[in-house]
Amino acid sequence: MPKAIGADKQRNTETLAQAIGAELTELRRIKKLSQQKLADSIGYDVSHVRQTEMGGNPTLAFLHAVSTFFRITLSEFIRKSEARVTRL
Numbered sequence: 001m002p003k004a005i006g007a008d009k010q011r012n013t014e015t016l017a018q019a020i021g022a023e024l025t026e027l028r029r030i031k032k033l034s035q036q037k038l039a040d041s042i043g044y045d046v047s048h049v050r051q052t053e054m055g056g057n058p059t060l061a062f063l064h065a066v067s068t069f070f071r072i073t074l075s076e077f078i079r080k081s082e083a084r085v086t087r088l
Contacts, residue, residue, distance in 0.1 A: 012086075018055035019084035020063070023077065025053045027070050042069050 013019040028038050028049075035053070039046040042065040052058045058066075067077040 012055070013084045014086050015055065016081060016085055017057050019081040020058060020078075021053040021055045022084055023081040024049075024066060027066075028053075031070070038066075038069070042066060 013022050028035070033041075035049045036046045039049045042062075044062060044065065048058075048062060052062065063077065064074055067074040070077075
């Protein structure tokens, strides 16, 4: 069962990388997947998923794998992430 994220704190989305992490977390939670299950499904180590969700800079190959897994276009994934960026 995926761990609840954000119930007690607001996700920081000041950068695109942080917003991508928040979007990935939401997509994963909607599908009720653990980070490990997602990592296994897309062929990456769980640490890569974890780092991305925490705001690390993902590779284009990783983003492509994620968007393919969730059956959305990469541009849609990026667009949704961009919409999350907090404008200062």
